[in-house]
Amino acid sequence: xxxxxxxxxxxxxxxxxxxxxxGNAVARVCRDLTDPGSSVAIVAGRGNNGGDAxxxxxxxxxxxxxxxxxxxxxxxxxxxxxxxxxxxVASEADIQTVTDSATFELDxxxxxxxxxxxxxxxxxxxxxxxxxxxxxxxxSATVLSVDVPSGVDADTGEAAGVAVxxxxxxxxxxxxxxxxxxxCDVTVEDIGIPVAAEVFTGPGDLLSxxxxxxxxxxxHGDVLVVGGGPYTGAPALAAQAALRAGADLARVACPEHVxxxxxxxxxxxxxxxxxxxxxxxxxxPELLDFAADRDVVVxxxxxxxxxxxxxxxREFLAAYDGTAVVDADALQVVPDVETEATLICTPHxxxxxxxxxxxxxxxxxxxxxxxxxxxxLGHVLLVKGAYDVVSDGDEDRVNRTGNPGMTVxxxxxxxxxxxxxxxxxxxxxxxAAVAAYANGRAGDAAADEFGGGLVATDLLERLxxxxxxxxHE
Ligand SMILES: NC(=O)C1=CN([C@@H]2O[C@H](COP(=O)(O)OP(=O)(O)OC[C@H]3O[C@@H](n4cnc5c(N)ncnc54)[C@H](O)[C@@H]3O)[C@@H](O)[C@H]2O)[C@@H](O)CC1
Ligand SMILES: [K+]
Numbered sequence: 001x002x003x004x005x006x007x008x009x010x011x012x013x014x015x016x017x018x019x020x021x022x023g024n025a026v027a028r029v030c031r032d033l034t035d036p037g038s039s040v041a042i043v044a045g046r047g048n049n050g051g052d053a054x055x056x057x058x059x060x061x062x063x064x065x066x067x068x069x070x071x072x073x074x075x076x077x078x079x080x081x082x083x084x085x086x087x088x089v090a091s092e093a094d095i096q097t098v099t100d101s102a103t104f105e106l107d108x109x110x111x112x113x114x115x116x117x118x119x120x121x122x123x124x125x126x127x128x129x130x131x132x133x134x135x136x137x138x139x140s141a142t143v144l145s146v147d148v149p150s151g152v153d154a155d156t157g158e159a160a161g162v163a164v165x166x167x168x169x170x171x172x173x174x175x176x177x178x179x180x181x182x183x184c185d186v187t188v189e190d191i192g193i194p195v196a197a198e199v200f201t202g203p204g205d206l207l208s209x210x211x212x213x214x215x216x217x218x219x220h221g222d223v224l225v226v227g228g229g230p231y232t233g234a235p236a237l238a239a240q241a242a243l244r245a246g247a248d249l250a251r252v253a254c255p256e257h258v259x260x261x262x263x264x265x266x267x268x269x270x271x272x273x274x275x276x277x278x279x280x281x282x283x284x285p286e287l288l289d290f291a292a293d294r295d296v297v298v299x300x301x302x303x304x305x306x307x308x309x310x311x312x313x314r315e316f317l318a319a320y321d322g323t324a325v326v327d328a329d330a331l332q333v334v335p336d337v338e339t340e341a342t343l344i345c346t347p348h349x350x351x352x353x354x355x356x357x358x359x360x361x362x363x364x365x366x367x368x369x370x371x372x373x374x375x376x377l378g379h380v381l382l383v384k385g386a387y388d389v390v391s392d393g394d395e396d397r398v399n400r401t402g403n404p405g406m407t408v409x410x411x412x413x414x415x416x417x418x419x420x421x422x423x424x425x426x427x428x429x430x431x432a433a434v435a436a437y438a439n440g441r442a443g444d445a446a447a448d449e450f451g452g453g454l455v456a457t458d459l460l461e462r463l464x465x466x467x468x469x470x471x472h473e
Contacts, residue, residue, distance in 0.1 A: 006204030023055020025189035049118030051081030101128035116150035124161030221247035221424030227301035228254030234302030241417030295424035300330035401440025410456025441466035
């Protein structure tokens with residue numbers, strides 16, 4: 001929900017606007033439950049759950065409304081809830097602030113709106129909320145809870161202590177899993193979150209990347225890129241992208257002549273060369289050994305399509321049970337390989353067709369096709385295009401960052417490496433979606449500076465900022 005929120009904001013629908021819709025929805029349900037002229041007590045906490053009900057108070061003109069704010073107004077925890085509180089104060093609404101639980105009293109209302117706590121609750125209710133919850137449960141009024149009965153965990157339906165026993169719950173946007181187990185009526189109200197906030201990747205998707213300050217080297221990924229042969233730049237780009245996307249270590253396994261070049265491109269990479277001028281089945285046992293201690297393997301950058309190289313990829317995947325990103329020529333082995341590994345395949349549309357998938361000019365049709373093909377393959381697909389489509393066969397995301405300048409060589413290698421780094425800290429679908437989003441953003445930042453003349457290394461430098469959430473919030 002937090003991610004969808006930030007994405008909605010980036011689409012021009014700020015949180016305060018959603019609160020206005022929620023408050024309006026609460027008022028609508030109040031009207032369904034009581035006749036005009038009835039007395040309504042609104043019991044508001046100091047977070048956004050309370051804020052929703054403060055908005056509702058403004059809508060309920062034909063009722064006798066009293067607002068009880070639990071706690072001091074100075075401690076209201078969000079700007080938008082505070083602004084709605086101040087609007088009530090300025091309007092001389094009937095308000096009471098409850099700083100001491102002993103002073104909390106309901107004046108025998110017909111309806112109580114419980115907006116003490118919503119999804120922001122942690123642990124058992126403190127005071128004055130606990131006393132207020134008991135008073136609500138003892139009253140003969142109908143109790144309407146906003147979003148979730150206060151004290152109840154919206155995900156599990158459980159309470160760590162006393163909780164409000166609601167007659168009705170009005171929740172927003174989508175049903176909450178914990179509400180199903182409660183003995184009350186639940187209304188789900190649309191609050192105008194654009195569908196696009198869920199379909200398209202946005203800055204909200206970056207929230208999943210917040211780093212734990214206590215973490216150690218290796219916690220953020222040890223990525224092995226296997227590639228090189230006819231091309232030498234590609235594996236170096238992918239491995240550097242992994243570092244720029246937050247991996248702690250990036251290694252490259254490639255033919256000896258490529259190894260020298262790769263090391264020359266960057267001293268930040270750990271490079272291991274193997275004999276011959278291309279990957280071959282003989283190298284597989286050593287590679288499996290090398291891959292065993294890594295978080296993610298990225299297969300394909302610069303690999304070429306030598307029969308022996310493709311046979312080696314096939315043998316490797318048949319014996320590997322970790323996570324692998326598969327790109328470029330390595331993709332063609334995926335449809336007929338039996339593997340325990342979790343694969344994230346990153347084809348462009350030509351490569352997708354070569355794998356047996358279908359494409360379409362309309363992105364919505366493509367979204368369906370990609371989802372079906374991902375389900376058939378049993379792997380995650382990130383299909384690149386003007387709109388990238390990411391699916392695990394069940395859920396899907398669409399990414400629209402990026403620009404035509406990114407058709408230059410090497411940007412796909414950057415994306416594969418970034419996906420590898422993110423797959424060591426996120427579930428595969430999220431890793432692919434965030435990588436596509438950030439890679440496109442890095443490309444957009446590069447295009448701002450270099451227009452159609454951008455090159456893949458420009459993306460490397462811009463990846464860290466593209467993965468930083470704060471700049472977009
Ligand atoms: N997109 C969204 O996320 C939307 C959220 N909305 C509302 O926003 C709510 C979430 O708002 P918040 O994140 O501000 O959280 P809440 O309003 O649920 O709670 C946060 C407040 O409760 C306090 N608190 C936490 N645990 C407590 C405890 N055990 N005892 C006493 N006080 C406690 C915190 O210090 C903070 O002041 C939702 O439940 C919903 O009502 C709606 O406006 C619709 C849109
Ligand atoms: K509530």
